Amino acid sequence: MADDYQSPRPIYMQIVDKIMLQVARNELKPGQKLPSVREMAIESGVNPNTVQRTYGELERMQIVETKRGQGTFITKNKEIVEEMRKKLQFEVVDQFISKMKELGMTEAEMIDQLHYYMKEREGE
Amino acid sequence: MADDYQSPRPIYMQIVDKIMLQVARNELKPGQKLPSVREMAIESGVNPNTVQRTYGELERMQIVETKRGQGTFITKNKEIVEEMRKKLQFEVVDQFISKMKELGMTEAEMIDQLHYYMKEREGE
Amino acid sequence: MADDYQSPRPIYMQIVDKIMLQVARNELKPGQKLPSVREMAIESGVNPNTVQRTYGELERMQIVETKRGQGTFITKNKEIVEEMRKKLQFEVVDQFISKMKELGMTEAEMIDQLHYYMKEREGE
Amino acid sequence: MADDYQSPRPIYMQIVDKIMLQVARNELKPGQKLPSVREMAIESGVNPNTVQRTYGELERMQIVETKRGQGTFITKNKEIVEEMRKKLQFEVVDQFISKMKELGMTEAEMIDQLHYYMKEREGE
DNA sequence: GTGGTCTAGACCACA
DNA sequence: GTGGTCTAGACCACG
Structure with missing residues (x-):
């Protein structure tokens, strides 16, 4: 959907880019919940593995926090x-x-x- | 040598980039001979196959012409x-x-x- | 198998020709998946590298599209x-x-x- | 000159083709003398080795006969x-x-x- | 599982 | 000497 299977940039990084941009533009606000891995996978027409990797990468960058059983949230740390x-x-x-x-x-x-x-x- | 094994950009494309830049800056002039595949391989510390690929790519872009048995040359087409x-x-x-x-x-x-x-x- | 080691035409181009012909005759249909590089290599009795080159060539001609991790497909662009x-x-x-x-x-x-x-x- | 260093067809065969065509069209007539290897090389802007190979090929096909010390001639055998x-x-x-x-x-x-x-x- | 890149080493035809 | 092709086998990131 929002991904380009042709681009040399890995799909999971394309999604990372997109989310980071939304955060930078304040379209995704601190504390806001992201769609679940499964939802996002369907939305983006992508394998859940791929979204999992996206969220993992965002977590590594501390842009996102995962709360067990609750979901994934944009960090509140401004x-x-x-x-x-x-x-x-x-x-x-x-x-x-x-x-x-x-x-x-x-x-x-x-x-x-x-x-x-x-x-x-x-x-x- | 001038290549970065970590970069996501393949080595053969890094060499392509390097040569294109040299052409753009007129450090490599129209009609000039490039090092032979084997020479360039040694210079760059890579396998001759890798250079072959580089030269093939440059030829596809018409930046370079190869004359059988003579070598590879920067195009004269300005x-x-x-x-x-x-x-x-x-x-x-x-x-x-x-x-x-x-x-x-x-x-x-x-x-x-x-x-x-x-x-x-x-x-x- | 379907290739001629004596012909001056490189094997990878012979396979390109064969596939193009199949597409032209609509034996391979738009969107259809091609065999994986490894499968095709076995089918054709050549090295996977050789098939890789074939697929690369077909992609350059836009006859084929490759989707990461999914495979290589005949273009849907009629x-x-x-x-x-x-x-x-x-x-x-x-x-x-x-x-x-x-x-x-x-x-x-x-x-x-x-x-x-x-x-x-x-x-x- | 009349040769194409880019073509996949070897240069010596391109010259063979050209001469065969001239013979077929009777522009080169039976018994007529061809230029010496050196002359032809200069005319064609090609290495003498290459012309040598051309004449060898034509001789193999019996289209041409070499008379020692005299030169190379189109066959008289119609x-x-x-x-x-x-x-x-x-x-x-x-x-x-x-x-x-x-x-x-x-x-x-x-x-x-x-x-x-x-x-x-x-x-x- | 997929394609993509790379090395090592070989062989070939051509100039 | 030149470029071009091919194999064998390896490693990688990606989905």
Whole structure:
């Protein structure tokens, strides 16, 4: 459903990405309950194993907490959420700068390119 | 050598990336001969099969031409090289914009972030 | 099995040809699962690597899609299948016309030859 | 020059093809002298080894005779030339019929296709 | 179970 | 010497 079997990115990580994004945008709020593994599997048209792995990964990152017998919840720890948000941003910007530098571009050129392609996207 | 065995990106694609970058920066010039499969294998510390795959991939992209018994050469077709260069740039910028938008940022904020992290990197 | 080790055409391409033909003749239908790499390897009496290459090639041609952990499937995109069918036909006819013209033959003569050799083959 | 380093067909066979065609069309006449290996190599922009192999192949087919110290000549044996001409034709037609049959086409359909693509080529 | 990558080592035709 | 193909066998992440 929201997953791409072709992409080189593993499906379970695609779902991780999606959830992290929803958290970062506050669409999923601290303390909110996530769908059960089975529900999410059906929703996403994916094997329950895959969702299990997604939740495991999110738990490792402390973005999510599993309460036995109750389900899986977004952490209430706002520091962690904030940290994650910053890390997401940082990674995007950092990767952009690194790659543009590899291509031999200066900061001014990066901004030029940015303007140029933003215009091309207008109306989206 | 220049490859990372941990990266999820396959080694043969890492070498593809490296060569494409060298072409984009004109460090590898149109018509120039690449090291033979065996030489490159030793240089890169990988199996010749892996390099073979790299060269095959580059040939599919028309960045490289192979002449039987003579070796593998950067294409002399400058249009293809230019197109590739643009595509590389576009992908980087496009991905940046998409991800930043997903994070809910405006163009002004993107440029802010860019400035901010560029300063942090000063001296590199 | 269905491959010819003497032919100048690589084995993996012979298998590609065979599958494309089966698709063109609708013996392999859109969405249908192909044998796993290992199964096909045994069926065809070749190394799994060789089949892997075959499937990779077919995927590049978009005739086949691979879903992680599930297997390899004929594309459901009927346009691509139809396009492939036409391309196969075109290539055969085009090559025939080109070569016959090189031999200095007119259209009438081509048809004559066609009739003549078709009769010779009767009963096949 | 007249050779294609990209084609899967070996260069020496591409030259063989070219010469056979010239003989079939009587552009090269029985008894006529071919250029020396060195001349032909320069003409064709190819390694002399490659031309050597070409002449060897043509000699094996008895289309050409080498007279020591004099050079290489098209055979005067018109039967062989005629046989070759027929064989060339046969192979083209035979391959066409085989492949069209593999695609599941009847004789009528073959002729249809032939007409169709001949029209498309008009003006060439 | 699936496909994907990699190594090691071999053989081949071609230039 | 060059690239191209193939086998055998291994390991991996993924579903």
